[in-house]
Amino acid sequence: MAEKMLKFISQSKAMPDKRQASDRVADFDEIYADFDLEKAEEQASRCSQCGVPFCQVNCPLHNNIPDWLMLTAENRLQEAYELSSATNTFPEICGRICPQDRLCEGNCVIEKGFESVTIGAVEKYVTETAFDEGWVEPIKVNAEREQSVGIIGAGPAGLAAADLLRRKGYQVVVYDRYDRVGGLMVYGIPGFKLEKDIVERRAELLEKGGIKFELNCEIGRDVTFDELRARHNAVLIATGVYKARDIKVPGIGLEGVVPALDYLTASNRKSLGDDVAEFDSGMLNAEGKNVVVIGGGDTAMDCVRTAIRQEAKSVTCLYRRDRANMPGSQREVENAEEEGVNFQWLSAPHALLGNEVVSAVRAQRIHLGQPDETGRQVPQIIDGSDFDIDADLVVKALGFDPEDLPSLFEQKDLGVSRWGTVQIDWKTMMTQIPGVFAAGDIVRGASLVVWGIRDGRDAAEQIDAFIEAELRGETRQVG
Ligand code: FAD
Ligand code: SF4
Ligand code: SF4
Numbered sequence: 312m313a314e315k316m317l318k319f320i321s322q323s324k325a326m327p328d329k330r331q332a333s334d335r336v337a338d339f340d341e342i343y344a345d346f347d348l349e350k351a352e353e354q355a356s357r358c359s360q361c362g363v364p365f366c367q368v369n370c371p372l373h374n375n376i377p378d379w380l381m382l383t384a385e386n387r388l389q390e391a392y393e394l395s396s397a398t399n400t401f402p403e404i405c406g407r408i409c410p411q412d413r414l415c416e417g418n419c420v421i422e423k424g425f426e427s428v429t430i431g432a433v434e435k436y437v438t439e440t441a442f443d444e445g446w447v448e449p450i451k452v453n454a455e456r457e458q459s460v461g462i463i464g465a466g467p468a469g470l471a472a473a474d475l476l477r478r479k480g481y482q483v484v485v486y487d488r489y490d491r492v493g494g495l496m497v498y499g500i501p502g503f504k505l506e507k508d509i510v511e512r513r514a515e516l517l518e519k520g521g522i523k524f525e526l527n528c529e530i531g532r533d534v535t536f537d538e539l540r541a542r543h544n545a546v547l548i549a550t551g552v553y554k555a556r557d558i559k560v561p562g563i564g565l566e567g568v569v570p571a572l573d574y575l576t577a578s579n580r581k582s583l584g585d586d587v588a589e590f591d592s593g594m595l596n597a598e599g600k601n602v603v604v605i606g607g608g609d610t611a612m613d614c615v616r617t618a619i620r621q622e623a624k625s626v627t628c629l630y631r632r633d634r635a636n637m638p639g640s641q642r643e644v645e646n647a648e649e650e651g652v653n654f655q656w657l658s659a660p661h662a663l664l665g666n667e668v669v670s671a672v673r674a675q676r677i678h679l680g681q682p683d684e685t686g687r688q689v690p691q692i693i694d695g696s697d698f699d700i701d702a703d704l705v706v707k708a709l710g711f712d713p714e715d716l717p718s719l720f721e722q723k724d725l726g727v728s729r730w731g732t733v734q735i736d737w738k739t740m741m742t743q744i745p746g747v748f749a750a751g752d753i754v755r756g757a758s759l760v761v762w763g764i765r766d767g768r769d770a771a772e773q774i775d776a777f778i779e780a781e782l783r784g785e786t787r788q789v790g
Contacts, residue, residue, distance in 0.1 A: 315352075315356050315381070315384045315385055316356055316358055316359070316360050316380075316381055316384060318353070318356040318357050319357040319358070319359060319421045319428070322353055322354075322356065322357050323426070324354070324357070324426035324427065324428075324429060325350065325353075325354060325429070326343070326429055326432060327343045327344045327345055327346050327350070327429075327432050328343070328344040329342055329343055329344075330342050330343075330344070332649040332650045332651070335503065335650070336619050336620055336650050336651070337620075338503075338620070339501060339502035339503050339578075339582050339620055340502065340503065340506060341407070341502070341503060341504065341505070341506050342503055342504075342646065343407075343432070345435065345436055345439060346432055346433070346435075346436040348386070351383055351432075351433055351436040351437070352383060352384050352386060354428065354429045354432070354433060355380040355381070355383035355384040355428070355433050356380075356384040357421070357428050358376075358377055358380040358381065358384075358421075358428045359420065359421055360377050360381065361377065361420050364376060364377045364420075365418040365419065365420055366415040366416070366418055366419050366420075366427075366428070366430060367415075368418070369414050369415055369417070369418040370414055370415045370761075371414070371759075371761045371762050371764075371765045372398045372399050372405075372761060372764060372765055372768075373398060374395060374398050374399055374402075374415075374434075375394055375395075375397075375398065376415060376430055378394055379391040379394045379395045379433075379434075379437065380428065380430070380433060382394065383433055383436075383437055388437055388440050388441070388444075389441070389444070389446055391437045392437050392438060392440070392441035392446055392447075393446075395434060395437055395438065396438070396441070396447075399434075399764065400467075400470070400471040400474050400475070400764050400767070400768065401467065401470075401471070401513060401760075401764060402434050402435075402437070402438040403434075403435055403438035403439060403442070403509060403513075404467075404496065404505060404509065404510070404513075404760060405431070405434060405760065405761050405764070406431045406432065406433075406434035406435030406436075406438060407431070407435055407504065407505050407509070408500060408504050408505050408760060409431055409759065409760070409761050410609075410640040410642075410759070411430060411431040412640060412641060412642055413640065414761070415430045415431070416428070416429070416430050416431065442512070447516065448516075449516050449517075449519035449520040449521075450474065450477050450478050450516075450517075450520030450521060450522075451520075452477065452478070452480050452520075452521060453480070454480050455480050455482075456479070456480040456481050456482070457482070458481055458482070458544040458778050458782075459481060459482035459483065459484065459542070459543045459544055460472075460473075460476050460481050460482070460483050460484075460543055460544065460545050460546070460547065460774055460778075461484050461486065461539050461540075461542055461543035461545075461546045461547070462483065462484070462485045462486065462546075462547045462549060463486050463487075463530045463539070463546070463547065463548050463549060463550055464485070464486075464487060464494060464547075464548070464549035464550045464551060464751070464753075465485045465486075465487035465489070465492040465493060465494055465514075465524065465526075466493065466494020466495055466496065466549060466551050466751060466752075466763060467494065467496060467751065467760045467763035467764050467767065468549040468551075468750040468751025468752070468753075468763035468764070468766050468767040468770075469485055469487075469494070469547065469549035469750070469751070469767060470485070470492070470493075470494075470513070470514075470517060470767065471763065471764040471765075471766075471767030471768050471771070472547050472549065472750060472767035472768065472770045472771040472774070473485050473517060473522045473767075473771075474517060474520075474522070474771075475767075475768055475771035475772070476771045476774060476775065477517075477520055477521055477522050479771075479775055481775075481778075482523075483521075483522045483523065484522075484523045484524075484525060484542075484543070485522060485523070485524050485525070486524075486525045486528045486530055486534065486539070487524070487525070487526050487527075487528065488527065488528065488529035488530075488532075489526065489527075490526050490527050491511075491514075491526070491583075492510070492511075492514035492517070492524055492526070493507075493510040493511075493513075493514060494551055495551060495760075496510045496760065497510050497579065497583075498572075498575070498576045498579050498580070499572060499575055499576070499579075499610075499613075500613065501575060501578065501579065501613050501616065501617050502579070502582050503616060503620070504613070507579070507582065507583055530720065531719040531720050531721070535720075535721065536720035536721060536722055537721070540746070540747070544746070544778050544781070545746045545747070545748065545774045545777055545778055546746065546747045546748070547747075547748045547749065547750060547767075547770055547774065548716070548733060548742070548747065548748070548749040548750075548753055549749070549750050549751045549753065549763075549767065549770075550713075550714075550716070550753045551751060551752045551753055552711040552712060552713045552714075552732075552752045552753060552756060552757050553572065553711060553713075553714060554711060554712040554713065554714050555570035555571065555572060555707065555709070555710075555711060556707075556709040556710045556711065556712060557707065557709065558605070558660065558707065558709060560660050560661060560662050560663060561662040561663065562662050562663030562664060562665060562669065563663060565663055565665045565667065565668060565669040566667055566668045566669065567594075567665070567668050567669040567702075567703055567704050567705060568663060568669050568705045568707065569594070569595060569704070569705070569706055569707070570706075570707050571604075571606070571610050571611070571613075571614050571706050571707060571708035571709075572610075572711070573589075573595060574595050574614060574617070574706050575610075575613060575614060575617060577589055577590045577595035577596075578590070578595070578617050578621070596621055597617070597618035597621040597622070597623040597626075597704055598621050598622050598623065599622065599623070599624055600618075600623050600624055600703035600704045601623070601624050601625045601627075601700075601701040601702050601703050601704070602615075602618040602623045602624075602625065602626045602627070602702065602703070602704045602705075602706065603627045603628075603629055603672045603700055603702040603704075603705050603706070604618070604626070604627070604628050604629070604705075604706045604708055605629050605630075605660055605672075605705065605706070605707050605708060605709065606628075606629075606630065606707070606708030606709050606710070607628070607630030607631075607632065607637035607638060607639055608637075608638045608639045608708065608710065609638075609639045609640060609643060610708045610710075611628060611630070611639065611706075611708035612628075612639045612640075612643040612644065612646075612647050613643075614706045614708050615628050615647050615652040616643075616646065616647050616650055616652070618704075618706075619647075619650045619651055619652060623704075625653065625701070626651070626652050626653065627652070627653045627654075627655055627700055627702075628647070628652055628653070628654050628655065629655050629658050629659070629660060629672065629674055629700070630654070630655070630656055630657075630658065631657065631658065631659040631677050631690045632656070632657065632677070632679065632688075632690060633656045633657055633679065634654070634656055636679070636687070636688070655674065655700070657676060657677040657678070657679070657690075658674045658675065658676055658677060658698075659674060659675055659677055659690065659692070660672050660673070660674055661673045661674055661675045661697060663702075663705060664699070668703075669702055669703065669704075669705050670701070670702065670703070671699045671700060671701050671702050672699070672700045672702045672705060673697055673698075673699050674697070674698055674699075674700060675692050675693065675696050675697055675698075676692075676693040676696035676698075677690045677691065677692060677693065678690075678691045678692075678693050679691070710757060711752075711757045712730065712731055712756075713727070713730070713731035713732050713733070713752075713753055713756075714731070715731060716731070716733060716753070722744060724743055724744050725742055725743065725744055725747070726742065726743040730756060732753060732754055732755065732756050733749040733753050733754050734754075735748070735749050735754055739773050739776075739777070740766070740769055740770040740773040740774075741773065741777070746777065746781075748770045748773060748774055748777075749770070750763070750766035750767045750769070750770040751763040751766050751767065754766060
């Protein structure tokens with residue numbers, strides 16, 4: 312093993328510089344700077360090159376992390392990029408927004424005594440260097456194929472599948488009801504986590520590589536699902552999950568109570584320079600308002616931090632469990648706290664007050680009781696613990712469910728789970744309709760970009776195998 316490695320004893324962990332909270336709340340730019348070459352080499356050299364690398368096991372893409380860390384430490388950056396991009400379609404995006412503390416870095420073996428290797432930041436550095444050096448090129452197809460695949464959804468799952476299928480020579484058309492490519496990477500995730508030109512740069516490369524995009528095209532409305540099937544040899548459903556969960560409390564219908572994704576999409580569109588009437592009218596703009604965000608996941612963290620940047624008067628996050636039990640990444644909570652968000656842990660909304668327009672949230676304190684069958688402590692209301700928080704804007708960040716796809720697509724044979732997610736055979740990634748595959752959030756429920764990429768890549772392999780089998784006159788089993 313190269314003598315450059317195993318430096319975790321002498322070299323401490325360092326993240327790329329993080330902008331001061333007072334500076335970063337003034338814009339929607341990313342909050343972390345890039346490593347420079349010296350720092351990337353130094354941090355990569357901390358890896359102990361484990362025989363059983365738990366970082367790799369716990370990366371959904373099983374990236375060959377120890378090898379590309381070693382190549383980085385040895386300043387062999389082009390090889391590091393080639394290795395990392397062999398398993399990851401968008402390493403520059405995962406390096407930025409994977410919750411590394413729950414995936415690769417959280418399982419790094421040296422985490423126990425010496426703090427983990429900063430894997431995500433190195434992945435980002437290597438890929439950004441590859442872009443700067445011109446090593447990232449559009450797909451070059453050696454032999455074009457006649458067969459085509461229609462992909463519904465230009466989010467990470469659809470795009471990862473499109474990339475691999477195109478590399479195999481297929482004619483690939485990606486349909487999306489939005490006007491831009493990227494799904495939630497463009498309209499959900501705020502710029503301070505992932506700047507939009509990073510996604511645009513990828514979209515342009517994919518287009519240059521011969522993938523066709525039909526935007527502003529909603530399948531089930533502008534084109535029927537049957538028409539789509541008739542156009543292509545196989546279809547991939549990668550539509551994500553968008554139906555906002557709600558709570559049933561008095562006052563929920565008051566003006567000023569909005570779903571998280573409407574709020575974040577308006578903000579992202581504004582940053583992209585679009586005209587957004589609901590933002591300009593003040594409906595989806597937090598400026599000068601007391602804002603309460605209900606929920607404790609990553610979407611809630613994105614909402615509170617967006618409200619801070621829109622110069623809200625106050626921003627409060629209301630969550631019914633405590634900090635240790637919240638689903639959001641601890642790193643994001645820390646960032647939100649630094650930026651001035653007030654957290655009301657162990658608190659749940661009881662009613663929204665106001666006359667037509669919301670003016671306050673009445674909340675109750677919660678006690679965490681005995682664990683239920685899932686092992687999580689059950690929140691119990693403490694009687695008589697009501698308190699009010701002033702609120703001119705209440706954002707509901709309570710999670711997402713799938714739309715009713717069998718109805719939307721008029722496909723009663725499309726099997727769905729009791730939660731509405733599309734059922735697939737995980738070996739073939741195929742739904743119960745032959746030649747129709749599914750990937751990403753629409754299969755897993757609200758998940759992560761990296762899982763979308765993984766599913767999209769797996770689906771591409773299976774679609775290829777399906778089309779090949781069809782050409783040989785074989786039929787494959789339906790899931
Ligand atoms: P999506 O990204 O949702 O893409 C689906 C696409 O399908 C959309 O473009 C949609 O317009 C299109 N579509 C839907 N129906 C149709 C139709 N009928 N016809 C045509 N097009 C259609 N994950 C992380 O890893 N890190 C994070 O920091 C993170 N932050 C997040 C913050 C927010 C606010 C949200 C909401 C999610 C976040 N996620 C994060 C989760 C991540 O964005 C998703 O898991 C991921 O984008 C799912 O990918 P997907 O391709 O399955 O779906
Ligand atoms: Fe870690 Fe995500 Fe990169 Fe995998 S893809 S190595 S989990 S940052
Ligand atoms: Fe290196 Fe940590 Fe992965 Fe081990 S677990 S190979 S130390 S990054």
